Amino acid sequence: MPKALRGFGAVLYKEVLHIRRDTMALVFALLVPLLQMVILGFGIDTNIRQVKTVVLDEDGRQASRELIDRFRNSDIFRVVGYVHSDEELNEAIVSGRAKVGVKVPVDYADQLIDRGTAQVLVLIDGSDSSVAGQAMNVSTAIGLDESLRRVLGPRQQLPVQVRPKLLFNPDSRSPNFFLPGLTAVILLNVSTFLTAFSIVRERERGTLEQLFVTPVRPLGLMLGKLVPYLGVGFIELCAIVFFMRTVFQVPIHGHWVLLLVLSLPYLFVNLSIGLLISSKAQSQAEAMQMAMFVILPTIFFSGYIFPRETMPLPFYLFSFVVPATYFVDISRGIILRGAGLAELWVDALVLVGMGMGLVLLAAKRFQKKIIAT
Amino acid sequence: MASGTNGNQAAILAEGLTRRFGDFTAVDRVSLRVEPGEIFGFMGPNGSGKTTLIKMLTGLLPVNEGAAWVDGLDVRAQGEQVRERIGYMSQSFSLYNDLTVAENIQFYGRIYGLSPARLRERMDYTVTLLGLEPYLDRQAGKLSGGWMHRLALGSALLHEPKIVFLDEPTSGIDPVARRQLWDLLFHLSSEGVTFFVTTHYMDEAERCSHVAYIYFSRLLADGTPAALKALPEVTPPGTCRVEIAAPDITRALALARQLPIIRSATIFGQSIHAVLDDCVEPADLERQLTRQGVAVSEIRPLAPTLEDVFVELTRLQQTKPEASHA
Numbered sequence: 190m191p192k193a194l195r196g197f198g199a200v201l202y203k204e205v206l207h208i209r210r211d212t213m214a215l216v217f218a219l220l221v222p223l224l225q226m227v228i229l230g231f232g233i234d235t236n237i238r239q240v241k242t243v244v245l246d247e248d249g250r251q252a253s254r255e256l257i258d259r260f261r262n263s264d265i266f267r268v269v270g271y272v273h274s275d276e277e278l279n280e281a282i283v284s285g286r287a288k289v290g291v292k293v294p295v296d297y298a299d300q301l302i303d304r305g306t307a308q309v310l311v312l313i314d315g316s317d318s319s320v321a322g323q324a325m326n327v328s329t330a331i332g333l334d335e336s337l338r339r340v341l342g343p344r345q346q347l348p349v350q351v352r353p354k355l356l357f358n359p360d361s362r363s364p365n366f367f368l369p370g371l372t373a374v375i376l377l378n379v380s381t382f383l384t385a386f387s388i389v390r391e392r393e394r395g396t397l398e399q400l401f402v403t404p405v406r407p408l409g410l411m412l413g414k415l416v417p418y419l420g421v422g423f424i425e426l427c428a429i430v431f432f433m434r435t436v437f438q439v440p441i442h443g444h445w446v447l448l449l450v451l452s453l454p455y456l457f458v459n460l461s462i463g464l465l466i467s468s469k470a471q472s473q474a475e476a477m478q479m480a481m482f483v484i485l486p487t488i489f490f491s492g493y494i495f496p497r498e499t500m501p502l503p504f505y506l507f508s509f510v511v512p513a514t515y516f517v518d519i520s521r522g523i524i525l526r527g528a529g530l531a532e533l534w535v536d537a538l539v540l541v542g543m544g545m546g547l548v549l550l551a552a553k554r555f556q557k558k559i560i561a562t
Numbered sequence: 563m564a565s566g567t568n569g570n571q572a573a574i575l576a577e578g579l580t581r582r583f584g585d586f587t588a589v590d591r592v593s594l595r596v597e598p599g600e601i602f603g604f605m606g607p608n609g610s611g612k613t614t615l616i617k618m619l620t621g622l623l624p625v626n627e628g629a630a631w632v633d634g635l636d637v638r639a640q641g642e643q644v645r646e647r648i649g650y651m652s653q654s655f656s657l658y659n660d661l662t663v664a665e666n667i668q669f670y671g672r673i674y675g676l677s678p679a680r681l682r683e684r685m686d687y688t689v690t691l692l693g694l695e696p697y698l699d700r701q702a703g704k705l706s707g708g709w710m711h712r713l714a715l716g717s718a719l720l721h722e723p724k725i726v727f728l729d730e731p732t733s734g735i736d737p738v739a740r741r742q743l744w745d746l747l748f749h750l751s752s753e754g755v756t757f758f759v760t761t762h763y764m765d766e767a768e769r770c771s772h773v774a775y776i777y778f779s780r781l782l783a784d785g786t787p788a789a790l791k792a793l794p795e796v797t798p799p800g801t802c803r804v805e806i807a808a809p810d811i812t813r814a815l816a817l818a819r820q821l822p823i824i825r826s827a828t829i830f831g832q833s834i835h836a837v838l839d840d841c842v843e844p845a846d847l848e849r850q851l852t853r854q855g856v857a858v859s860e861i862r863p864l865a866p867t868l869e870d871v872f873v874e875l876t877r878l879q880q881t882k883p884e885a886s887h888a
Contacts, residue, residue, distance in 0.1 A: 199672030203658065203665075210660045399656040402620050403673045404645045 196405030200413025204387070208417055218383070219425050222375045223432060229371060230437050234363045237323040239267040243287040245278045246271065247295035256309065256335060260291060265327045278312065288314040289324050301339070357442065357525045364437040369520040370493035372429050373513040376452070377459050377487055380422040384463030385476040387414055393472060407555035411548050415460045422456040423449075433524075442527030448520065451533060454540035455516040461547035462512075468554040487513045515540050571634045573598045573725050573756035574619060578628030581614050588614040590779040591628065596758060596772065598724070601751050603770030604760045605872065611779045612760040613653065616727050619758070620650050633724050646674070649718030649726040653733065655710045659703025663694055663713055666702050667720060674721035688716045691746070708739030715746070725756045732761065744769060764869045775872050782875045791866045796874045801825060802841040803870070806834040806851070807860040814856045821850055828873065835864060837874075 208215055242260065246253055260266045269287055272278050278290045290312035294300075300307035311328045315321045337347065358365045391397040400410065430448060433439045441448065462483055470476035488494065490504060491513035497505055508514050515536040522528035522536075574596035581589040589611040596602045606612050617623040619630055621641035630637045633647045657666045667688065671681040689695055692712045697705060702713060711731060718726055732740045744766065747757055751771075759770065767773050767787065774784040783790050790796070797803055808814035815834055818827050827836040838847065844861040851858050866874075
């Protein structure tokens with residue numbers, strides 16, 4: 190064994206014993222994220238449907254009822270009530286009872302006949318941008334559709350017909366899109382804490398100082414701590430993939446073995462981040478805060494929630510140093526698009542590089558720390 | 563400096579060793595020499611720099627000034643080789659509570675890179691030496707204080723270190739365990755292991771073959787217990803040390819201190835230890851004391867104890883003008 194790795198085997202042996210001795214803590218550490226995954230997986234639907242809508246139908250004749258039925262049949266809007274004045278319409282949206290208000294003026298049918306055009310007011314609660322955007326698009330489309338129907342008559346075909354087809358996720362199921370990204374966050378959460386705590390605990394107990402008086406080398410210590418937790422993280426990963434496939438029925442279009450293999454570099458990076466944190470933190474509480482400091486930006490900048498392409502340039506550039514960015518790419522690539530190693534090797538290589546850099550950095554910091562306790 | 567690698571090599575050699583934390587100097591130009599096989603007792607009040615010195619000698623803390631050699635190796639440049647040759651037992655128990663006694667020992671054996679056969683052999687030896695057999699499968703955290711110390715000592719001895727640093731090894735353990743630990747140290751020392759032991763206990767210091775006393779970062783005394791007791795600073799020429807037994811000890815001390823012949827006096831258990839400026843006959847002293855109003859029951863001549871030595875040296879250090887040190 191190279192000299193720089195001195196103590197690796199001993200530390201590995203000891204860490205495995207620690208893990209085996211405290212099975213409860215381990216089970217807890219592995220189960221809680223799975224539970225989170227189940228809750229989030231079932232609870233979050235990114236498709237916007239059944240937006241609560243109130244209607245002020247001042248006209249009330251057939252033409253206006255037809256229009257309102259179109260809203261109703263769109264699946265986007267759900268009519269939760271009728272109001273009878275502008276004030277009530279306003280109030281329904283301000284109070285949050287409805288997100289959308291449709292007002293058909295009293296002379297809607299007359300205007301259509303007399304002047305060939307009539308105006309319908311759609312009020313949209315802009316406080317939730319994704320709901321507002323969807324409601325705006327769909328209400329405009331309904332207006333356009335209704336106009337075409339009136340202009341063209343019932344039997345005529347549209348000159349241009351756009352037929353959109355959703356690839357990879359034809360039913361637009363939320364879990365399919367959501368879970369591959371969530372995997373990145375869950376793995377980050379679990380693995381970073383595993384290593385961050387494992388060294389800080391030794392510092393608190395005073396065993397780290399005892400280790401420093403032995404010939405153990407920082408890199409041997411780092412890797413001896415990291416490798417067992419790589420195993421633990423891998424178990425968690427397998428559980429996540431299994432849940433994803435069975436409970437949430439997310440089809441994996443690529444090869445699941447490739448997914449597991451390419452997850453290892455990502456786990457490696459996260460565990461190294463944990464080591465780096467533990468080289469700085471003096472207590473478990475401090476390590477916890479630092480880990481949160483790493484995890485939050487990951488959630489926002491990895492493209493897991495917000496698409497990276499629409500980020501302002503500085504944030505977009507920043508997303509390149511967030512390891513999860515590459516894993517979200519790997520995970521969505523394999524699971525949704527059926528990508529293979531040919532498409533994803535760059536991501537994997539970047540992660541391996543990041544991990545090695547971080548481990549060396551942590552070891553270097555420890556080299557100094559040996560002396561600075 | 564070649565002094566570290568001379569033919570007659572010291573186990574530990576420090577020359578002008580200094581460590582500062584900001585403005586505070588924790589160890590101030592300490593020089594000492596520990597011969598192989600000695601039990602070196604390092605004494606001093608809390609916060610006087612004992613642990614800092616140990617940390618410098620074991621390579622845990624960088625040296626600001628001066629130099630030190632452990633087993634002939636420069637601690638500043640050859641830290642790793644030094645760590646191969648030393649054992650260290652810190653003040654607090656620092657093994658793994660959730661690992662069993664056997665696992666803790668095996669872990670340390672592996673850290674030092676012992677081969678499996680060698681590890682088994684050394685483990686057998688250590689376990690037998692320390693009487694740890696009945697506890698091999700017990701988790702370290704569930705041992706009582708004395709056994710924890712034995713385990714810690716065992717782990718520190720596993721790789722056959724030539725020099726072992728023990729930082730207050732007997733704090734917090736009962737007198738029987740303390741006695742057993744010292745018997746072990748004597749045994750190992752007779753086999754050639756050098757011990758560097760910090761302690762608060764005077765009776766432990768009396769057992770050491772070599773004692774040094776550090777006070778406020780400075781080394782005040784260094785030598786065998788007998789040599790220290792014979793120091794002229796402790797018993798200046800012409801002065802005598804006596805033990806005065808008296809019924810009302812605190813009142814007697816206050817009155818005795820007023821006598822011009824009494825240079826210094828302190829209470830020791832049930833009697834007063836006093837240094838006389840003039841070696842008068844006991845009967846004469848008793849007369850003087852009785853005149854002062856002290857009811858004396860007995861006066862005996864007294865040899866200084868190590869405690870006397872340290873009390874005296876500390877007192878001198880406090881009264882000495884600072885300039886004489888710079």
